[in-house]
Amino acid sequence: MSLTDEETLSATKPHQVQNADRLSLAMTLRRMFTGYWISQSIYAIAKLGVADLLSAGPQSVDQLARSLRVDQGALYRMMRTLSSYGLFTEDEQGLFQLTALGSLLRTDVPGSMRAMAIWNGELPYKAWGAVLHTLETGQPALSHALGMKLFEYLSQDLESRRIFDEAMTGLSIQVSQAVVQAYDFSGIKQIVDVGGGQGTLVAAILEAHAELRGILFDLPAAVENARKQVALERLASRCEVVAGNFFEHVPPGADCYLLASVIHDWDDERGLRILTHCRKAMDQGGKLLLVECVVADSSDQPFSTLLDLQMLVVTGGRERTETQFAELLAAAGFRLTRVIQTEVPECIIEAVAI
Amino acid sequence: MSTTSFAKKSSTPPPASMGLPPQLVLARMMSGYAVSQLIYVVVKLGIPDLLADGPLTLEELTAGTKAHPQSLLRLMRGVAAVGLFEEVNERQFALTALGQYLRADVPDSLAPMALFSQDSYQAWGHLLHAVETGETAFPHVFGVHRYQYLEQHPDAAVRFNAAMSVLSSQLRRAVVAAYDFSRFKTAVDVGGGQGGLLLDILQANSTLRGILFDTASVVQTITQNRVTAGVAERCKTIAGDFFKAVPGGGDVYLLAHVIHNWDDDQSSSILENCAQGMDPQGTLLIIEMIMPEQCGPSPATYPLVMTDLQMLVMTGGRERTEAEFRALLERAGFELKRIIPTQALESIIECVRST
Numbered sequence: 001m002s003l004t005d006e007e008t009l010s011a012t013k014p015h016q017v018q019n020a021d022r023l024s025l026a027m028t029l030r031r032m033f034t035g036y037w038i039s040q041s042i043y044a045i046a047k048l049g050v051a052d053l054l055s056a057g058p059q060s061v062d063q064l065a066r067s068l069r070v071d072q073g074a075l076y077r078m079m080r081t082l083s084s085y086g087l088f089t090e091d092e093q094g095l096f097q098l099t100a101l102g103s104l105l106r107t108d109v110p111g112s113m114r115a116m117a118i119w120n121g122e123l124p125y126k127a128w129g130a131v132l133h134t135l136e137t138g139q140p141a142l143s144h145a146l147g148m149k150l151f152e153y154l155s156q157d158l159e160s161r162r163i164f165d166e167a168m169t170g171l172s173i174q175v176s177q178a179v180v181q182a183y184d185f186s187g188i189k190q191i192v193d194v195g196g197g198q199g200t201l202v203a204a205i206l207e208a209h210a211e212l213r214g215i216l217f218d219l220p221a222a223v224e225n226a227r228k229q230v231a232l233e234r235l236a237s238r239c240e241v242v243a244g245n246f247f248e249h250v251p252p253g254a255d256c257y258l259l260a261s262v263i264h265d266w267d268d269e270r271g272l273r274i275l276t277h278c279r280k281a282m283d284q285g286g287k288l289l290l291v292e293c294v295v296a297d298s299s300d301q302p303f304s305t306l307l308d309l310q311m312l313v314v315t316g317g318r319e320r321t322e323t324q325f326a327e328l329l330a331a332a333g334f335r336l337t338r339v340i341q342t343e344v345p346e347c348i349i350e351a352v353a354i
Numbered sequence: 355m356s357t358t359s360f361a362k363k364s365s366t367p368p369p370a371s372m373g374l375p376p377q378l379v380l381a382r383m384m385s386g387y388a389v390s391q392l393i394y395v396v397v398k399l400g401i402p403d404l405l406a407d408g409p410l411t412l413e414e415l416t417a418g419t420k421a422h423p424q425s426l427l428r429l430m431r432g433v434a435a436v437g438l439f440e441e442v443n444e445r446q447f448a449l450t451a452l453g454q455y456l457r458a459d460v461p462d463s464l465a466p467m468a469l470f471s472q473d474s475y476q477a478w479g480h481l482l483h484a485v486e487t488g489e490t491a492f493p494h495v496f497g498v499h500r501y502q503y504l505e506q507h508p509d510a511a512v513r514f515n516a517a518m519s520v521l522s523s524q525l526r527r528a529v530v531a532a533y534d535f536s537r538f539k540t541a542v543d544v545g546g547g548q549g550g551l552l553l554d555i556l557q558a559n560s561t562l563r564g565i566l567f568d569t570a571s572v573v574q575t576i577t578q579n580r581v582t583a584g585v586a587e588r589c590k591t592i593a594g595d596f597f598k599a600v601p602g603g604g605d606v607y608l609l610a611h612v613i614h615n616w617d618d619d620q621s622s623s624i625l626e627n628c629a630q631g632m633d634p635q636g637t638l639l640i641i642e643m644i645m646p647e648q649c650g651p652s653p654a655t656y657p658l659v660m661t662d663l664q665m666l667v668m669t670g671g672r673e674r675t676e677a678e679f680r681a682l683l684e685r686a687g688f689e690l691k692r693i694i695p696t697q698a699l700e701s702i703i704e705c706v707r708s709t
Contacts, residue, residue: 025452026464032393032436033467035386036478037660042384044482071488077666078485081659085383086651099651101376113380120384128391129475135395135429138422305428305435310388312428 041081043121046114051098051105058095111173115166123150123160127314140316150315154221161221169198172260176204178342179291185209188287190254194246194278195262197222199239202258203231206238214239215251246274252281260291265317268328275332282353288334290349295319303345325349389436390471393456396433397468402449402456409448462523466516473510477667490670500669505571515548515575525610526554528698529641535559535606542567542604544596544628545612548576549589552608556585564589565601596624600631607632610641615671618682625686629707638688640703645673657699679703
């Protein structure tokens with residue numbers, strides 16, 4: 001759920017703006033004020049599947065509008081806007097073509113960001129519309145907007161659940177590769193990916209370690225989608241898929257447990273409950289690996305700071321500092337042994353059951 | 355890319371994506387809504403004004419805003435991360451040069467624009483509906499046209515007028531500098547809102563008289579704080595509906611940021627009423643951005659294409675190309691004489707009655 005505006009950020013560091021003229025400062029601010037305009041434009045294009053239609057070659061707006069059954073004039077105005085932002089190019093015949101940027105919205109490319117664009121444009125967008133509620137009460141604005149918490153809602157709205165899972169899978173492909181590179185899994189016999197969603201991470205680890213066996217554990221709605229994943233089908237003999245709720249129990253007996261981007265979805269009380277269930281499932285000396293962003297004790301970290309706000313507004317969770325992780329782990333019967341930075345913003349936080 | 359280098363290159367702006375991996379470029383566009391709302395909520399809570407006299411601690415900010423302290427800390431750090439505040443000591447925050455613009459009490463304050471999202475964020479959540487159907491999103495969400503809504507919701511009208519005044523301050527200076535009004539006797543500003551543009555023109559042209567024309571509900575809200583010596587007595591205000599009639603007797607008529615709010619039929623009706631009201635030898639000046647025939651990938655076109663979508667979402671209007679303006683004017687009985695660029699993004703489209 002990245003929301004870093006790198007260009008804006010680099011353009012507005014206090015030490016850099018001192019010499020800038022007033023007009024460009026005002027322009028920078030105006031672009032920030034209207035950030036939701038471009039977010040929703042990208043959402044609409046992603047939801048309609050325009051990039052998939054253009055994957056075979058350039059098309060006119062007339063052709064696109066007929067395939068999509070949408071208003072031609074309005075679609076043209078959207079396409080023109082997103083061309084200006086570099087997602088498409090328009091040639092002299094009025095044919096629109098995908099750029100490298102726009103191609104990221106295709107469904108079938110590695111690292112597709114289409115699901116993430118759709119996800120951001122729906123529930124999180126709605127939640128941020130009620131952000132004042134979070135500031136007044138400390139409660140996630142999403143719960144206020146929907147009348148229930150995110151994961152409760154996702155268990156009822158299966159279409160949103162599917163989009164959420166796809167969006168997270170898109171993200172976790174990058175994270176999984178980074179985790180496999182950064183951590184030595186040799187010597188481990190069985191690994192349980194707790195809240196593992198579509199199984200991207202556990203599949204990547206099993207692919208890299210032929211001796212390892214795995215369990216993917218998540219809610220029934222999530223694992224139902226996961227069973228259809230090709231990577232998991234190929235690993236079926238070594239990877240079991242188990243449905244359950246990590247607030248009730250976690251499959252016992254493995255020597256390594258993974259919690260990737262799980263704890264940050266929850267406040268300390270619920271985070272502790274998940275960790276305690278993991279600890280109960282494990283023998284002393286067993287390993288627990290958290291894959292999370294680790295926040296420094298300052299504001300100078302745009303990515304994790306803004307991700308933290310996304311957690312505040314959408315899930316009610318939070319990003320934590322190393323000290324906060326160590327305390328939470330200790331309370332559940334673990335000792336934090338080391339923090340390994342991967343090549344993506346996420347770190348591997350290694351802990352041992354004591 | 356620093357702001358400084360952006361400003362230097364603004365005559366030939368580079369693509370926004372220059373030097374950044376496409377994943378990052380797309381991610382920041384996709385999540386722009388969170389940054390917008392972050393800024394909205396700090397202004398709504400009045401935080402930039404609290405920080406006007408210097409840095410404050412989290413405790414002081416909590417006392418001043420009545421916000422939830424832990425959430426406020428996370429908010430302050432998020433806003434610091436986008437460069438509007440600075441955490442000068444642990445849990446103590448100050449405004450940056452950029453953040454100063456969000457104070458209500460500075461000249462050219464942008465605070466009203468930050469608050470404007472309260473009115474349009476929800477409508478933009480239905481952009482997809484507008485593209486699917488061609489319908490305007492705002493009435494789809496709120497049940498009435500944008501301007502009816504503003505008449506029914508005085509709070510929203512105050513926010514709207516404040517935001518529009520910010521937008522127009524730069525434009526007013528640019529129009530006065532770019533166009534010679536000295537040959538005219540009476541200027542009629544049709545849909546002139548709070549009257550900012552007309553008063554500036556009168557101030558620069560000491561013998562010109564002015565008529566400010568807008569709907570009764572807009573005219574009622576005009577604050578008399580811009581009464582400058584020698585100007586107010588040369589300007590009168592008339593309430594009415596430009597879809598029915600426009601005051602007669604002027605030799606120059608202004609339509610600034612009016613036509614882009616309406617579709618071709620509605621625009622044509624406004625223009626025809628201007629033609630009815632004005633002297634046969636009179637001049638009509640339309641002040642609008644002009645959409646190029648083709649938009650290349652350039653930040654220079656962002657305000658144009660984005661305002662066009664804002665019209666699609668909010669009012670049902672559109673930004674037009676020169677050819678589209680010519681066709682519209684011809685239909686209403688006008689001839690486009692020349693297009694005068696200004697230092698602002700808008701141009702002045704000078705028109706006379708067709709012979």
